[in-house]
Amino acid sequence: KAATLARMAARHGIGPDQAVAFGDMPNDLPMLAWAGTGYAMANAHRDVLAVTDHIAPSNDEDGVAQVIETLLA
Numbered sequence: 001k002a003a004t005l006a007r008m009a010a011r012h013g014i015g016p017d018q019a020v021a022f023g024d025m026p027n028d029l030p031m032l033a034w035a036g037t038g039y040a041m042a043n044a045h046r047d048v049l050a051v052t053d054h055i056a057p058s059n060d061e062d063g064v065a066q067v068i069e070t071l072l073a
Contacts, residue, residue: 002030020071022056022064023048039067 009019021028021035024044032038032052040052041063049055057063 001028002034005031006034020067022067023052024059039063 005019005021006016009015015036016034017036019035020037020039021031022039022041023029023032024041026045026047028048029051032040032048037054038052039054039056040048041056042058043060044052044055054067056067
């Protein structure tokens, strides 16, 4: 996920400092580390919660959508 996000961002002239990523499982850790702003979902694995500065509401609460709406407001 991290490599694909980095490739896609580079194609569009977006650097890590401009990227926001969301994750809930340990396989998301490299992606969250790459992105300038990483959000763990509230129901994320404890390893993900331990390394992120931001927590989005859970998947069941449409947490990604809530954060995006706030960021775009």
